[in-house]
Amino acid sequence: MNVRETSKPDMQAAAFVARMDAGNWTLADEAELQQWLRLDIRHHGILLQTQASWIALDDPQHDMAVPEAITGRFPRMPRIGRRSLVLGGGALAASIAGAFLLTGKGTTYSTDLGEIRRVPLADGSSTAINSASQLTVILSEKRRDVHLAKGEAWFRVAKDASRPFVVEAGPVLVRAVGTAFSVRKRANGAEVIVSEGVVEGWTVGADGHRVRLTAGQRAFIGNNSAINVSDESIAAADRALAWREGFIDLAGESIEDAVSDFNRYNQRKLVLGDPALAREQVDGIFRTDDPLGFAHAVGRIFAARVEDSDPAIIRIIGPEK
Amino acid sequence: MIPDPLGALKRRTEIATWVAREVLPLEGRVRAWLNRAQVSKADADELIQEAYCRIAMLDSIDHIETPYAYFHSIVRNLLLRRLRRERVVPIEAFAEIEALHDDRPSPEQLAANKVACRTLMTIIAALPDRCRQIVQLRKIEGWSQKQIALHLGTTEKAVEKQVWLGIRLVRQAWANAEQEFDTHLATLAQRTGEGR
DSSP states (O other): OOOOOHHHHHHHHHHHHHHHTOOOOHHHHHHHHHHHHHOOOOHHHHHHEEEEEEEESSOOHHHHHHHHHHHTTOOOOTTTTOOOOOOOOOOHGGGGEEEEEEEEEEEEEEETTTOOOOOOOOOOOEEOOTTTEHHHHHHEEEEEEEEEEEEEEEEEEETTTTEEEEETTTTEEEEEEEOEEEEEEEEEEEEEEEEESSEEEEEETTTTTOOEETTEEEEEEESSOOOEEEOHHHHHHHTTGGGGGGGEEEEEEHHHHHHHHHTTSSEEEEEEEEEGGTTTTEEEEEEEEEEHHHEEEHHHHHTTTEEEEEETTTEEOOOOO | SSOHHHHHHHHHHHHHHHIIIIIIIGGHHHHHHHHHTTTHHHHHHHHHHHHHHHHHHOOSSSTTTOOOHHHHHHHHHHHHHHHHHHOOOHHHHHHHHHHHTTOOOOOHHHHHHHHHHHHHHHHTTSOOOHHHHHHHHHTTTTHHHHHHHHHHHOOOHHHHHHHHHHHHHHHHHHTTHHHHHHHHHHHHHHHHTTTT
8 A cells, every 4th residue: 555646735734643642742743733734725725624634644433423413404505506596575575665757758767775676578578677777768659668767677678560669778778679678777887687588789979889798698788888798698687687586696606796796785784894805706506695605604604703683784803713 | 832732733633533533434425426417536635625625624613414425415516616627527426416416315325334344454464463463452442542552562752653643544545445436336236135
């Protein structure tokens, strides 16, 4: 039996464990170990794995009993990424309270923070209006116009070739005939995600510079007419539109982005206490109105602490170094 | 510097003991799962190591009620993250990983884990002579390294060196537990229930 090409860190970890096992661990030993651990974060894992493999030999009887101890108490942990969450209550229920105004110039719909509304339009199209948004729909003989004053909305457009459906978000225009897409108004332009069919987008005054987007594509159309298209899968487009069902669907988004996403829906804001966590990525599906659930999930995965005693703020504090 | 070297050692040993009792015996299961998800051995090693790294950074392990589920979910999330970064992976791969979700061990599988423990004893038996003698005295008889050195008429450093070798070999054995695990599972399937 040979030691097959164990890596250097493996050998070093084993040497530390052997020395700990000798039973006269000194200050100098600890200092040396700490120094080695600081060299590479992976050393922590290697050391733990090595030490545990050694300890596991201590009492095989005990170890063999472990599986029994685990059986029976296996309530599946509220694991991140489970796709069996019940369709969210709060966000959808709130939509009853949504306001709309009928004016001579069409119908205006608005949503409060955390509120998500689905509204059927008179032409057979429908719209889902995201948190803290406002839009006005004007249906006429020749065209269907939506003015997105703020926020984000998704549209499923009923086919009617004679009446183009145009969403206006500031100077950005997005036109569809029969398709489904979302527009989110930002300070410097609008973000468009296409979930079905084809849409056309451009900026007022730059009619010649248009972009044609198909299902699964996403584009940022700047107020300055700059257009940035990214190809994503239809699944990714659907994930980005999970808010329609009251969910935030994360797939490798940074914690930083996820936090700003949750803050879009909730009065109670998430605050990242540890900048090191900001770029960590997360996966999972969460209710838009459950920032605390998200915070705890991050806590579990990244060994972060969650401070939730303040009713206005949920603070995610990083792991102790 | 470090005010309390023994305190640090104690905390470290506590977590390692917990891992040895609660996680390690089922590491083979996670490896088998990774294997089914078509993750290479080298990548599996890395993922498992990263997961241990996460555990090593924990303040406390008291809040973890289902250690296996906890460990498995860390590994799974690390894997998903990695796949998404690679982007070349077909979307079905994610669906398959989702589908492999309910990974609750069956009685047969738990039995197989026990067998893996027995295999570990076999591995001790297969250590090089001098190393095996020292590991047995240390682990089975419970002697200290110092006592062993006295008994064998050698230096403590020499004993520590054999322990060092033993640790490396035993750790490799754990990492290879997956194969044994699958083999035992197959054997148990043939013997239908006899292994319980």
